[in-house]
Amino acid sequence: MLDQSIKTQLSAYLTKIIRPVSIRVNLDNSDKSTELVELAREIAGMSDQISLHETQLDTERAPLMSIQPANEEAARVAFAGIPMGHEFTSLVLALLQAGGHPAKEEQAILDQILLLEGEIKLETYISLSCQNCPEVVQALNLMSVLNPNISHTMIDGALFPKEVEERNILAVPAVFANGELFGQGRMTLAEIVNKLDTGAEKKQAEALSKKEAYEVLVVGGGPAGSAAAIYAARKGIRTGVVAERFGGQVSDTMAIENFISVKATDGPKLVANLEQHVLDYDVDLLKTQRAANIVSAQESDSGLVEVTLESGAVLKSRSVILATGARWREMNVPGEAEYKGKGVAYCPHCDGPLFKGKKVAVIGGGNSGIEAAIDLAGIVDHVTVLEFSDVLRADEVLLQKARSLSNVTIIKNAATTEVLGDGARVNGLTYTDRLTGDSHKVVLAGIFVQIGLLPNTDFLKGRVDLSDRGEIEIDARGQTSMPGVFAAGDVTTTPYKQIIIAMGAGATAALGAFDHLIRTSVPVTEAEEAVA
Known part of the structure; x- marks a missing residue:
């Protein structure tokens, strides 16, 4: 079932398993069950650390593959369907994590997952062609591996059409928690955990508000925001990035064939590379945070530009680069909002x-x-x-x-x-x-x-000059009408909305912000005034 090149790569990954893992498959007489058991046998044959158990239980979905540490009685991670296509990576990660390989996530969020209380049974309906689904599946699988109160099953909607019909699922990924719809569409691990941890937002807002002021704060984590952050950080100045979803619209793009010097790639891969490049520098990356307001340095008590987030946190910076991108344009006709996600x-x-x-x-x-x-x-x-x-x-x-x-x-x-x-x-x-x-x-x-797309500028109305299409008006250096505030990418009046153009605009805005910084004085803090 797996070609030789994939087997070679998978064998190398499986050497990272440090404790025995058990794969259990529940089968029926369908062709898909035959495919699943063939896949399971191939994987089990690649590592002495993996054992395979085959059953036919009427009480479970079939075909179904569950993965668990061999010393645990009950599986907490399962795949109802054949985890191939986009979900093959989800399968590999589940094997590694069940086998004791550590997750590459911030320790703070791992600790937050461990503290979640109460039994949480999660189910995610996916399609194997969905590029947004794996991120959600992998996040929920990791939570299930870490916290014994949590379990998760990925369900291929194409193989279980009766369930899809009964639960009226018309958009994926669709996540259910304890039988109730929890969320639809792309969600990051942090977003999911914060939604389950009801007290998280207030604690995070308090912590963010205490952060030291930045010299450049980038609002948005798409191609423009990433380029701006890299160019700013390379100047050796304190740089922060606040983004609701790192990667923005590019995360939803499948084929990219006009990114100069790269013949072909896809959105998720490009986004992963962008994030890694940003983190190669000393950049403070704040994800799952959305801007709600901006106040100029002239208006604020601190003498700095202040960005208020929807959580209530206030971030301060000597300069700001707005790179909030755009979102899908809606038809705005009767019935559209009512049936969003329902057709x-x-x-x-x-x-x-x-x-x-x-x-x-x-x-x-x-x-x-x-x-x-x-x-x-x-x-x-x-x-x-x-x-x-x-x-x-x-x-x-x-x-x-x-x-x-x-x-x-x-x-x-x-x-x-x-x-x-x-x-x-x-x-x-x-x-x-x-x-x-x-x-x-x-x-x-x-x-x-x-x-088409609409610029994400709702929170900027009345704050900076916008075009009649709602785009931020900028000059050749990316400067907006608010002193010290620059903008780049699809959110601006730049005529062509392309990844490579957004990146160039992000670099321009960062250089413009740096030029602004070296030509303006640093505000005197209250502590410095007291000393004086």
Whole structure:
């Protein structure tokens, strides 16, 4: 089942196991059970530290693979399905962690996991094509390995469609805690732990507010923010990065083929490299934190720029670089908010497999929309592309491919007017023909919105000058209308929203901030005033 190159790599990883591990598989008579036991046997045969036990129990899901230290009676990590594709790494990490290999996480969050109380039974529904799912699965697996009160099962929705139907799962990853929906979409380990640890936010806010002032504080951890942090840190100045989710939109990008000098990569891999590069320098990286307000040095009591976070923490800095990026643009029509995650989706790679054999729509005829239609056409029964304009903006090569597919229909001059549903899930939409004014109804099960991005500037309104599209207005050095505050990347008026352009803009903003610092005086602290 595994090719030789993967076996070679896996064998090397398995040498890191320092205590015996038990793999247990529960099987039925399906082809997938045959695949799973073949995979389990191959893995067990690669290490003397791994034992395999095969069962057929009607009380458990099948096929199911559980992993546990050999000296423990009950497994706390399980995979209901075949953990291949994006989830193969989750399987490898589960083996290593159950085998005593330490996790590469901050000790503070590991300690926080150990202190979580009460039995927590976690289940995550995934699709093997979802690039966001592994991060969630790996986080929950690690929590289960560390804390005996926690257990976690990854469930491939494609193999358990009855459960998906009963639980009305239309977006992945979908996490259930003790039978109740806990969260959907990408979540980091810190976000999950903080959500379970109800007192964490207040304690973190108090600790963050006590931090020493920075010379450059970067708000945002995408390509622009990463480049800004690296360029600032290389100047030898105190640099901090605060980010809700490191990597931003790039984390959700599959194929990247225009990053100069790298022929091909993917978003998660690029994000991992960016984070490692940032941490190679003396940068204070604060993740899972979102900015809520900014106050200029002229307005603040400290004489420094102050950034307030949603947790209530206040960070101070002599200069700030705003690199908060952008988010998916919504249609803003009746029914969209009500059915978000219930048929309205924004990631075709993640959620497409949940609509296998069904009819779906893609909203938007740009590159993202047409690429989504092509991808979905291989999974679903039919794709209807609705484009508001009379012109399709996608590259011609993509349009030719889409038009060659018999189950793709493209409709131009179509203004989506409403998302329809039965209260639990989407069952259609209506659109108006902009040429005739006629209204049409399309019966379908899913709607994938691909109509561009909105800048994340809601917290900046009235604070810095914004364009009529909500983007931060900057000059050639990245300077905003607020002294000492710079901006870079997709959140700004820079016309082309590309990874490589955002990185260059981040470097520009960092150099602009450094130039600002060397030309302005350092504020006198209260302690210094008392001494004087």
